């Protein structure tokens with residue numbers, strides 16, 4: 001009997017604000033088959049991790065600490081695991097790594113970033129809003145980090161990382177790429193979440209550089225469903241409304257000062273966005289999601 005080879009789904013190594021994990025089942029069917037793949041705003045890379053690697057994979061983000069952590073996971077995963085070995089998830093250590101620890105090389109920088117990302121509320125890494133947010137019952141435990149890091153390291157072996165402004169990346173690409181583009185939201189206060197700020201001018205700049213290069217590649221961009229965005233992207237082929245459910249606050253809800261210990265449960269929300277493409281979104285057959293294996297906690 002021949003066994004069907006199951007390709008393993010390895011989720012993002014990170015918790016990431018604004019990540020598209022909960023929308024992946026809606027996004028993957030809208031992606032055309034491709035050999036060259038690029039994400040100019042990779043963040044936690046939920047869509048990259050949900051599908052098979054292409055022949056060429058370029059992942060970019062302007063946040064240099066994030067990109068360094070990806071590179072260390074790809075190239076030095078065992079050294080990173082050694083540095084993390086035996087360090088428990090604790091509020092005191094979270095405070096120490098956030099405020100007092102000074103890393104002396106890129107590996108130590110990655111270890112600090114990874115530790116804080118896994119133990120912070122919603123994975124928010126911007127210093128001013130980076131709070132303790134680990135819950136024994138809901139978060140991935142430190143003893144499970146090595147296995148997860150090793151699987152993601154394998155997935156990253158064929159990836160080229162860039163740490164540039166999106167415009168440079170889009171201009172730099174040659175013909176034939178598929179781009180999954182997930183910029184910071186248009187309407188929300190993104191400065192709370194990300195280390196690099198993104199303003200109105202940047203949203204217009206993105207629109208212009210995509211229009212200028214649209215003949216070079218196919219792209220899908222996800223945005224909040226607001227009239228200004230629909231107007232800005234009128235020149236595209238498809239603009240499709242989408243909504244999905246997602247859950248947050250598996251750990252303490254800092255904003256409303258509610259704690260799981262007080263019996264507070266996770267909240268369910270609805271994501272309402274538009275998927276905008278420069279190809280007919282109804283004519284693509286989509287890409288397959290990778291098979292789920294035993295799921296470790298994502299949070």
Ligand SMILES: C[S@@+](CC[C@H](N)C(=O)[O-])C[C@H]1O[C@@H](n2cnc3c(N)ncnc32)[C@H](O)[C@@H]1O
Nearest residue numbers: 016018019020041043044045046062165166182
């Ligand atoms: C909405 S998040 C991407 C989330 C990602 N799709 C996921 O599933 O986790 C947007 C990302 O854009 C990055 N960013 C902000 N300004 C940028 C710029 N000018 N060029 C490239 N990346 C930028 C942020 O650091 C952040 O990681």
